[in-house]
Amino acid sequence: MEYKPVRKVVSGNYAAAYAVKHARVEVVAAYPITPQTSIIEKIAEFIANGEIDNIQYVPVESEHSAMAASIGASATGARAFTATSAQGLALMHEMLHWAAGARLPIVMVDVNRAMAPPWSVWDDQTDSLSQRDTGWMQFYAENNQEVYDGVLMAFKIAETVNLPAMVIESAFILSHTYDVVEMIPQELVDEFLPPRKPLYTLTDFDNPISVGALGTPNDYYEFRYKLAKAMEDAKKVIHEVGKEFGERFGRDYSQMIELYRTEDADFVFMGMGSLMGTVKQAVDVLREEGYKVGAAKVRWFRPFPSEELYELAKDVQAIAVLDRNFSFGQEGILFNEAKGVLYNTDAKPLMKNYIVGLGGRDFTVNDVRKIAENMKAIIDKGELDVEVDWYHLKR
């Protein structure tokens, strides 16, 4: 069948819901939280209207139980999905470890939302980044199209490496903003994403297994190594699945870091998520103004694209890392990770961290220009002014 996309104008959340429908998810267990709620509402509507069948929908009593029920379903062999945000994700934290440790390929959409207090429903990456050590893969979507594509790819990758995956979109900027999304006809999704073949299931009654038992010091260590290895192997799978997606549907995701006009760039802006749409636009403007700049959008934060980062860092004088998140007592989380990767390599670009957009603070093309001016001054001087710059701070 020839690929003819179906174009729909949808919110990021609806893009996620359509992807869940097209992925033929079998169990959805979820709990409402702004701005995630409309993902599940839309799925429930699909079910109510008979647009999805062969699905079980479990409206649970908390996010902790949403993840626990997804785990039960996935361990029984079903393709399971859930979605949440911020406080909900934090409540799930314990069970995120459980999903990864039991090697269950659950896919979850996290709508990035700032952690309280103070209450905030707006965009901020600290919720998802706080989960970085749980053994979940993390894909940051720049726009609604990437939310849709990301969910489909995440299932395929997760089910290949037997690790859970999070697809992350920005609160409101994507979740509630309507945009054109090219959707893939069901038959072609089915070809790309066949039914799940589970690593194990709880339904083999003649050879019963026990999952998640006590691991003594004699064994636990190896379990951890296998998980680490799966995460490392995931890089290759991400590359292959991203490439296949490109070949089938014209949008190539083979690179874990998407490079934009970086070939001859003196310095680049690096960041994740919807922020990078603004940055790419700013790069075009700045190029017109004579800046030799580019953008490096980190798509996959777990596993971390160390090799691709090294290749990029070799050829630029400086990197401005834009973090819509913060690790208290240290610095922006992407900045921290990127510096760590480069330490034992020959690449030594100047690296500066800009903390931007926390709790939904607006971040515009003009902000990128100001950062570019600052970066240029730093490069000219050959040294940093400050390492971590709270860019928007009202002084």
Add this chain to the structure above:
Amino acid sequence: MEIPENVKKRLSIPADEHFYAGHTACQGCGASLGLRYVLKTYGKKTIFTIPACCSTIIAGAWPYSTLDAPLFHTAFETTGAVMSGIEAALKVKGYKVKGEDGVMVVGWAGDGGTADIGLQALSGFLERGHDALYIMYDNEAYMNTGIQRSGSTPYGAWTTNTPGGKKHFLEKRHKKKVIDIVIAHEIPYAATASVAYPEDFIRKLKKARDTPGPSFIQLFSPCPTGWRSPTDKSIELARLAVQTAYFPLFEYENGKYKINMPSPKKEPKPIEEFLKYQGRFKYMTKEDIEILQQWVNHEWEKLKKLAEIFG
């Protein structure tokens, strides 16, 4: 040993064994006995969910399992939720769930994982109406972490975080009536059971299996380690708990209550009978025992009334 067919027929307890020897429960553990009866009744087509509790250990460390049935070990507070997910997945995959030829989804959790931290997930499970059975084995404290109080710990009982000292004992609250909380969800079937009455327990397990919807059994399971009682007294204590009406056996079925006492005509024995052999009650004075007796009387009268009115 092969059991001859003619003998098998006479046994009221299934001869099948799906709980392996070599498990790591303490001697005289009521919980392990309970688990054995569940496996005898349901056989291999059972999927267990076991949260953090003594049974995590009883079920065995990787790569071993003492259960001849699939088992998902999960986090302390998630039994009700994980079972819900398993049941949902079985349905979407086209399995028959519950009934004699169906798959049994069984949650097996301690009183701590049920009455306290897991109450929310239990409530969600009951209220959503999943076809599965939740069994709370009630040893009246958190035994796995070293005998700390739970909501199900009775008045006056010593535990390591509510000790009895020279001047006071700290456990001043009566046992939480988890079964009443469960019944408030108006589920089709809920019952209490005791390891001292296996036939009654097995009958109830079968009823839970054959009744569609969520079911719940609270199983009284003595713990010699936590109760500071001799290991050969577990069954006697479990029996005395019933005979004193401290832990009466009853069923709640579609709105109706039915008391299943072994000697229905007999008046309950005094509570002292149940307290004996147990080091955990040794701090109690006569007055304390009277307070406990009053509570038992009150709850027993309440239950009898319920059975009378809604029998």
